[in-house]
Amino acid sequence: MGLTNTSVGRGAIDGGLNIAKRSPEDKVIALAGNPNVGKSTIFNSLTGMKQHTGNWPGKTVANAFGFCKSKKNSYILVDIPGTYSLMAHSAEEEVARNFICFGEADAVMVVCDATRLERNLNLVLQTMEIAENVIVCVNLMDEARKKGITPDLTRLSEILGVPVVGAVGRSKKSVCSLLDTLDIAEKQNNKYEVKYDSATEQAIALIKPALDNCSLKRLNSRWLALKIIENDKGIIKEINNYLGYDIMSAANVQSSVYLANKILKDNNFHSSFEDRVVSSIVKAAEKIAGEVVEEKKKGYSLFDRRMDKILTSKVFGYPIMLIFLAIVFWITIVGANYPSELLSNFLFSAEDKLRGLFIYLGAPEWLRGALVEGVYRVLAWVVAVMLPPMAIFFPLFTLLEDSGYLPRIAYNLDKPFKKCNACGKQALAMCMGFGCNAAGVVGCRIIDSPRVRLLAILTNNFVPCNGRFPTIITLISIFFISASGIAASAASALLLTAVILFGIFMTFAVTKLLSRTLLKGVPSSFTLELPSYRRPQIGKVIVRSIFDRTLFVLGRAVSVAAPAGLVIWLFANVQVGDVSLLKACADFFDPFAQLFGLDGVILIAFILGFPANEIVVPIIIMAYMSSGALTEMGSLTEMQALLTANGWDTATAVSVILFSLMHWPCSTTLMTVKKETGSLKWTFLAAALPTACGLTVCFVFNLFVKIFC
């Protein structure tokens, strides 16, 4: 999931899976695997698509599909969520299991991590019990080699009785051999079977013949027998739905199950049936791994250990997180300055030319005003002020994500979150929120407990997304930084970090408040996998995320900022009595807004910014400019002059920053919350909570200012 075109904004709202075959001969291949084994990379390199890949477990949370062609066939690949097992404990595991069971895929490719083959084989063995045709793709062979781990894939293929292919992420050679392997995946009938204890095997032997007499479509009778003995009500219900009849009522099934249960009971096992099944599979995986993997250096690499010693150390753990945060902001601010100025010079000189063109063409004045001073000016502002910081922040964040650092943040922050009766995985969703709150809300799916997930969803908006950073950065640079050069940018970065920390503080406070009131409960159990560190593909990340993001922002600017520019121009130019509509509206909101240190225009800008936070500052500027104070805008100094002329002081700037940090989420985020929670009540709360916090904080702040200043 991560942050890309498809996962942020509207794309975050996924709408189920409808596999559209291009031709009836298309073969469907399901791509399964443990979380974080490079499954999405394999999917992308086969289909040429751009699903986001990042180094943390739980990115793919819904099925996605794409096409590819081999020498013999054309295939539809379905990327199903990464899971450790198919026992279906969580939403994504259920999605994965159901697709493998009932998706009628022609084959399932299980992607494994060569460096952690033993644990990955667990999923392979479970998949082989269910699916007719299985392919094992052992990925990350290069990383394994570096760690001195060299799995014998030929031997693995012999043992398992299914095709096994090695792969190195995105390499061309891997793609070719993967495609060739897809072509030989059919009609496997000599697959390895996990052997259970003798009583279980006897029980299976009793039930299986009865099941073999039923029409099972593509279900495996041995696996079905296991599930029936286990009496897993959830899966049996799904199976009945799939088959269209009650399997338990089929001839001889009930009686054989009775006999089977009797055998199992007579054996007086001290552990539960499910435990024995899992244990047998794990032991089988251990045995197979022992035969095919020769490890020179056992386990976690020395490099990973050393990195963890520093990044999660008692002394440096938290400071390093802060420093990373500040550095990311600093690079963003410094890097954005120059292109921002260049862009605004260019775009505003173009405005004059555009105006000239309209005059030359003899266009009516209202049209020129609406299009040039309305639509164009807001567009130009969005591009000049908002685009550069985003284009820098986004790849930086992606680099951190790819390196494997984000799960360490979750690890470091678990205890503070636990104190709020939540869990560390909320930190991962929070980090995603820095990129896009809608993506952050979807990211909450990695949290297993529904209560904790809801906490994370409702508080995600307290970290400012990419669309809100530039607003905060601009105001900080205008009102709080008098120096210039490196010192100024460093000071801006520190102030921004302080703002973010306040946002994080509010996240904790509100989480705690909610878990004491509406969402009471005990901290749920929690396991988190810490992946190996990977060297991020710097060039690729930068090119891809700038390109993705640039197109995305430009697209959004056109679709949202342009109409908003038009609306605000109309507001400013339609007269009601002897004042403009904008002035009338602003005056109407003004007394209310003043309570919170804002003014009517600012409040209108935030309301109009509902579809996209990027346009709040441009609208404020537009509104002030159309009231005739200034005609041309270029540098920050001029902007400061404009704002000051409209009654802004430092306290106003602080209030706007605080309100920008805490107000209703953008429309996309709210739609995502609605989709994820399925409830209007929670969606409403997701909007009301930050707004209430923002108004309260601004009110108190201004009261304070009025009394003491």
Next chain:
Amino acid sequence: MQTLDILKPGQTAVVVKLNSVGSMRRRLLDIGLVEGTRVECLGKSPSGDPSAFLIRGAVIAIRSEDCRDIEITF
């Protein structure tokens, strides 16, 4: 009876019995933490909890209260 929460960074132990219940139990079984599995403690989070364990080649963070349900022997 010794449990996993007493394992110090750098120490290794073998799982004897899993007393966890519900979803935690299933999670632990998923990651291969069955009886007889060797576990190494790699370190603790800056605030002391959770701890990171090397289990079958993967690193998993588990909270100390959950560790108390995992019986070990050295």
